[in-house]
Amino acid sequence: MIWKTKQGQLLHLFISYVQVAYRGGHISFVGGKRICWVYDITLLRRAEQACIRSEQRLAEAIESISEGFACIDAEDRLVACNSSYRELLYHGLEVDLPTGTTFESIVRRAAEGGHIKDAEGRVEEWVAERLRQHRNPGEPRIQRRDNDRWVMISERQTEEGGIVAVYSDITELKHREEDLTEKSAVLEALSTKLAEYLAPQVYNSIFTGRQDVEIVSKHTKLTIFFSDIADFTGTTDSLEPEELTNVLNHYLTEMSKVALEYGATIDKYVGDGITAFFGDPESRGVKEDARACVIMAIAMQQRMQELQSEWLGRGLEKPFQIRIGINTGFCTVGNFGSEDRMDYTLNGSEVNFAARLESHAEVGGILLGHETYSLVKDTVLAEERVALTVKGFAKPVRSYAVVGLYDDLAHKGRIIHRDREGLALLIDRHKPTKKGEAEAIKTL
Numbered sequence: 001m002i003w004k005t006k007q008g009q010l011l012h013l014f015i016s017y018v019q020v021a022y023r024g025g026h027i028s029f030v031g032g033k034r035i036c037w038v039y040d041i042t043l044l045r046r047a048e049q050a051c052i053r054s055e056q057r058l059a060e061a062i063e064s065i066s067e068g069f070a071c072i073d074a075e076d077r078l079v080a081c082n083s084s085y086r087e088l089l090y091h092g093l094e095v096d097l098p099t100g101t102t103f104e105s106i107v108r109r110a111a112e113g114g115h116i117k118d119a120e121g122r123v124e125e126w127v128a129e130r131l132r133q134h135r136n137p138g139e140p141r142i143q144r145r146d147n148d149r150w151v152m153i154s155e156r157q158t159e160e161g162g163i164v165a166v167y168s169d170i171t172e173l174k175h176r177e178e179d180l181t182e183k184s185a186v187l188e189a190l191s192t193k194l195a196e197y198l199a200p201q202v203y204n205s206i207f208t209g210r211q212d213v214e215i216v217s218k219h220t221k222l223t224i225f226f227s228d229i230a231d232f233t234g235t236t237d238s239l240e241p242e243e244l245t246n247v248l249n250h251y252l253t254e255m256s257k258v259a260l261e262y263g264a265t266i267d268k269y270v271g272d273g274i275t276a277f278f279g280d281p282e283s284r285g286v287k288e289d290a291r292a293c294v295i296m297a298i299a300m301q302q303r304m305q306e307l308q309s310e311w312l313g314r315g316l317e318k319p320f321q322i323r324i325g326i327n328t329g330f331c332t333v334g335n336f337g338s339e340d341r342m343d344y345t346l347n348g349s350e351v352n353f354a355a356r357l358e359s360h361a362e363v364g365g366i367l368l369g370h371e372t373y374s375l376v377k378d379t380v381l382a383e384e385r386v387a388l389t390v391k392g393f394a395k396p397v398r399s400y401a402v403v404g405l406y407d408d409l410a411h412k413g414r415i416i417h418r419d420r421e422g423l424a425l426l427i428d429r430h431k432p433t434k435k436g437e438a439e440a441i442k443t444l
Contacts, residue, residue, distance in 0.1 A: 012045040068167030117144040150174040217334025222279040226358035262296035290375035325358025327369035366402035
């Protein structure tokens with residue numbers, strides 16, 4: 001009963017009456033009065049009411065969660081869930097999930113009702129898999145549901161051995177992901193096509209963010225490469241346009257492969273000519289850049305010899321022969337052009353000099369400027385040629401014709417080359433006259 005004190009306070013009382021039973025089943029009270037015990041259970045009642053309010057608030061909180069929520073006890077039976085959980089399991093259906101329902105019956109009902117795409121045609125197998133996952137919760141799992149919906153399930157084991165599960169509808173996120181994947185594929189295809197128009201180094205520097213697409217340049221030391229086909233017009237007069245196109249594209253493709261193998265930045269193709277450089281946007285150092293460029297040029301001439309044999313076998317009367325010019329010096333390199341269209345290229349007097357060297361090179365030969373020669377002379381055998389008078393240079397400039405790499409020439413027996421501490425020896429066995437041989441012997 002509830003008792004109100006003089007101060008207006010409400011007390012919850014529990015009254016227990018004492019009854020005394022005599023023989024014959026008659027009940028008697030002492031002095032005609034009833035004896036009882038009165039217990040104050042106010043705190044107990046308040047605790048019960050607080051517990052009820054807490055349960056109500058918890059239920060309201062669970063129901064307000066946009067994600068599906070479910071609590072399963074240690075016996076794998078449902079303790080509580082919200083309407084979002086029921087909606088995600090049984091989309092569009094009014095399904096009652098009473099407390100005590102087993103987890104297996106909950107998921108089996110969803111699978112048999114066709115609400116889970118992954119379970120189509122394999123309900124029993126899927127239920128067994130789902131129970132294993134449920135009993136050993138780990139990383140969140142994604143399920144594909146009916147009506148092209150996707151749900152992410154996150155389960156965690158409680159200290160009592162039960163499971164708390166959160167079901168999140170990620171349909172919109174999944175559709176965005178698919179849309180992004182499709183767009184990424186389109187962009188990848190487009191970037192692959194764009195890569196065909198840019199040197200790999202330039203392409204990578206732009207797409208990795210190391211270089212901005214804006215009109216900007218810098219002054220730096222580069223090694224510049226020029227090549228063209230000697231007497232191109234005379235060589236191709238007898239070729240049909242289609243045949244000429246095939247042979248020329250074949251030549252440019254093979255030379256580009258060699259250039260990319262050695263790390264050259266291909267600047268442009270002008271007809272039968274190739275312009276490339278080393279030192280930007282990536283550099284291994286001025287000396288190594290020059291060395292890589294000259295070794296690349298030698299590899300190109302060697303590859304041309306192979307192609308010449310191949311072209312002769314295909315009926316080309318005058319196979320292509322190329323000449324190469326290489327120079328090292330300071331150039332301006334970067335993006336040139338307009339805001340609407342720009343080109344990553346280089347310019348400067350050193351670039352012009354490299355082009356002049358190429359025009360003075362022998363057919364099948366490689367001609368170096370003085371600075372390039374100075375950087376590679378410990379690796380490459382080259383012979384000085386007559387100084388060239390070049391437009392833009394006040395004095396004649398020195399040039400050097402490449403003979404070959406020391407190691408290759410020594411292997412072929414052309415030279416004897418030793419470079420050790422305290423000893424530097426080079427004997428060109430094709431060059432000395434009788435007088436020269438005598439002087440060499442005397443010197444040794």
